[in-house]
Amino acid sequence: KAGVTQTPRYLIKTRGQQVTLSCSPISGHRSVSWYQQTPGQGLQFLFEYFSETQRNKGNFPGRFSGRQFSNSRSEMNVSTLELGDSALYLCASSLSRGQAGETQYFGPGTRLLVL
Amino acid sequence: GENVEQHPSTLSVQEGDSAVIKCTYSDSASNYFPWYKQELGKRPQLIIDIRSNVGEKKDQRIAVTLNKTAKHFSLHITETQPEDSAVYFCAASGGSNYKLTFGKGTLLTVNP
Numbered sequence: 001k002a003g004v005t006q007t008p009r010y011l012i013k014t015r016g017q018q019v020t021l022s023c024s025p026i027s028g029h030r031s032v033s034w035y036q037q038t039p040g041q042g043l044q045f046l047f048e049y050f051s052e053t054q055r056n057k058g059n060f061p062g063r064f065s066g067r068q069f070s071n072s073r074s075e076m077n078v079s080t081l082e083l084g085d086s087a088l089y090l091c092a093s094s095l096s097r098g099q100a101g102e103t104q105y106f107g108p109g110t111r112l113l114v115l
Numbered sequence: 116g117e118n119v120e121q122h123p124s125t126l127s128v129q130e131g132d133s134a135v136i137k138c139t140y141s142d143s144a145s146n147y148f149p150w151y152k153q154e155l156g157k158r159p160q161l162i163i164d165i166r167s168n169v170g171e172k173k174d175q176r177i178a179v180t181l182n183k184t185a186k187h188f189s190l191h192i193t194e195t196q197p198e199d200s201a202v203y204f205c206a207a208s209g210g211s212n213y214k215l216t217f218g219k220g221t222l223l224t225v226n227p
Contacts, residue, residue, distance in 0.1 A: 031213070033213075033214060033215070035215075035217075042204075042217055042218075042219045042220055043159075043204060043206075043215075043217040043220075044217075045214040045215065045216065048213050048214055050213075055213050056213045056214045058214065090158065090159070092215075101145075101146050101147030101166070101208050101209035102147070103149065103161060103164060104149075104161075104215060105161065106151075106158040106159045106160070107158060108157070108158045109158060
């Protein structure tokens with residue numbers, strides 16, 4: 001099976017702009033989670049989607065949003081970009097049989113640089 | 116919410132030695148504890164995981180132990196090799212919590 005894929009892999013934006021990142025999960029996986037990775041804060045949870053519904057949300061401002069489509073593909077959007085949004089954005093997918101504590105498989109990430 | 120503490124932040128060992136990384140968690144409802152290895156510029160990759168109904172799990176040179184009472188779990192790597200050099204993350208999830216809460220990571224360096 002193909003692994004989790006993310007596009008684009010690299011992105012450079014300027015402050016105030018918005019950005020949309022895309023994630024395609026492993027075939028058959030129904031849950032997609034998004035994480036932000038920075039040297040200072042490590043891996044931080046953004047949100048998780050299952051069956052087109054957001055099930056969990058982390059402690060990020062409302063500028064960070066996401067959605068999931070009927071084919072389980074997911075997008076996340078960051079509006080009004082700030083310098084501090086520069087990070088590696090990782091998505092992870094899991095089968096999600098309806099229980100918490102399932103194995104998550106990560107994509108290669110999108111590296112976002114905000115100038 | 117869940118909080119995961121990971122120690123040490125850096126670990127340097129000689130090739131062939133053992134390496135141990137320890138994590139503690141705060142939410143007693145957590146029941147799933149994976150370990151990820153992340154090489155420079157690459158995605159985190161699952162190397163081993165353990166659920167709360169098991170005390171120990173082993174896969175070749177890698178083992179994980181879990182102490183539910185003390186709420187801590189550890190990663191043990193034996194006979195370390197230079198290719199084991201990477202950042203290792205522990206994580207916890209479970210109960211009503213679908214997200215993974217990660218430790219801050221341990222940079223392991225195996226010196227040849």
